[in-house]
Amino acid sequence: MTQQNSVLLDLSGVGKHFGGLAALSEVSLHIRRGEIYGLIGPNGAGKTTLFNVITGLYQLDAGNFTFDGARYVRCKPHVLAEAGIARTFQNIRLFANMTALENVMVGRHVCSSSGIWGALLRNAAARAEEHAIAERARELLSYVGIDRPHQTLAKHLSYGEQRRLEIARALATDPKLLALDEPAAGMNATETASLKELLQTIRGSGITVLLIEHDVKLVLGLCDRVAVLDYGKKIAEGVPEEVRRNPAVIVAYLGGDAGEAAA
């Protein structure tokens, strides 16, 4: 049913240990092009660790993964970013003392090339590139819905705006896969609703989305498929409806009544 080339990210038997703790063990999953793939699980289940592995921040110590048909072994984060994986961070990591615009412009780094000479001589090519970078950054800022002056420092944006700015910065790298680590954390209902819209628009533009989220309603309402991690293991995977009814998931994470969980 699934054609080989419709799979964007393919993890097989991925393991990651910290000392005696298996943060990830034997995790296999594949994400298809164009889908929104949810990753849920209780605190400490290994969701962020999985992000860190596929973005090169951690080196995995078992299994392997391929992205867009290529295998990445012991790669630096910037290599994976160039390959087309962009991410946001659970605990927002913006360039706090740079402006909103500059933050997104940094994201264009991989899609541009001027070096020292371009900077010094500021020749036609370098100027054109710089102009294009700023232009695209402005587009992305309004795309994610930040209508503050673009010169506002990132650290002075509201929490919701910072989350959106992180998304804009990630989108600036022209990713194939956008990995979002709890983008709705700390957002109010209105903000979450517009985030949902944004993610749908992003998917509509052809970018595959991998989403970690604790807001179960958001995940189940948005994702095409969902995987559930618990203690580093994948305990369920499937369309949201299936996963929601899966007894193992209910016990581990979704939790029905206290009685049901204890049973």
Add this chain to the structure above:
Amino acid sequence: MRNVLNHLLRHERRNAWAAFLLAGIVLLVLPFATDALLGRGWVRIMDFALLYMMLALGLNIVVGYAGLLDLGYVAFFAVGAYTYALFGSPQFGLHWPFWAVLPMGALFACIFGVLLGAPTLRLRGDYLAIVTLGFGEIIRIFLNNLNAPVNITNGPQGISQIDPVRFGSFSLGSSHSLAGIVFSPVHLYYYLFLLFTLLVIFVSMRLEKSRIGRAWMAIREDEVAAEAMGINTRNIKLLAFAMGASFGGISGGLFAGFQGFVSPESFSLMESIMILCMVVLGGMGNIGGVILGSVLLVLLPEALRNGAGPVQQALFGKVVVDPEALRMLLFGVALIAVMVLRPAGLWPSAQRRRELVVDDAAIAEQEQETVYDAAK
């Protein structure tokens, strides 16, 4: 004063050019003005101010932009100075021309910058500071001891009779007169240094507002996020070290030609700290601030040296505190005061200042919203 400045800044292009022209004329006549008004020693002090300015701007790339705390920066100054000295003095009987030796000094400094950068790529903050501090000392100790078994640097005696900067037969080491005005060497070097300082400022400005400059700042702000955004942090950091070091090398070469003498003593840890203070005090990451910092830290001690004695004499009838000791004391007090009162430096970047205004409005707006929400 502030109003005048704001006024000038806010006005149209024409005014900007006028201000530019005015600044140019002031800088050109400055050495003669100080000769006439303050005394003949001041041009030399200004020469040093310009040298320090180049150093501070170089260090600003490493510390201010890329956020890599470097406590051994003077090593690159030393490399530039000794390169110039070795290839343009009787030490080896080499007298290569200025235009060849100065870039060579910059290149060597650049190489040393990469040599220092490569093993320290994983270090940050305090750890990096300690390693770079050690590096600075190693270079100085090397220069001090490379007189045996083969005499290269002449050890603690240093190298003297270094060729003055020379363009063809025009030597900056002797006085020249033009249209009845006598330009002594200190004047000539002033103009040369001014030229190079302007060049360094230009390069800094261009780099700051570029893809590379943004990558440096991204690394300063959050290295992990910068990497995740596709920045090859290793290369970009090495580039910062190399650029910063080459500024130091140029400054060192000019220093050697100007002084005619170099010895390891000139490249102590204290110098590195001094340059770092100029950067931090003035306003890290802001070119204007760094320039201000270096001018202040060169000129104020001199003013104090000349002024403290007579003032004490007038007040107490004798010199109570040695001006030299007073200098360090006031220096320390000034530094603490700046760090407490203006943590971002005397002249933080324009962006940050603009932000303060935006910020107040934004906060007020946000508070309004909160109040509104609560009322609902």
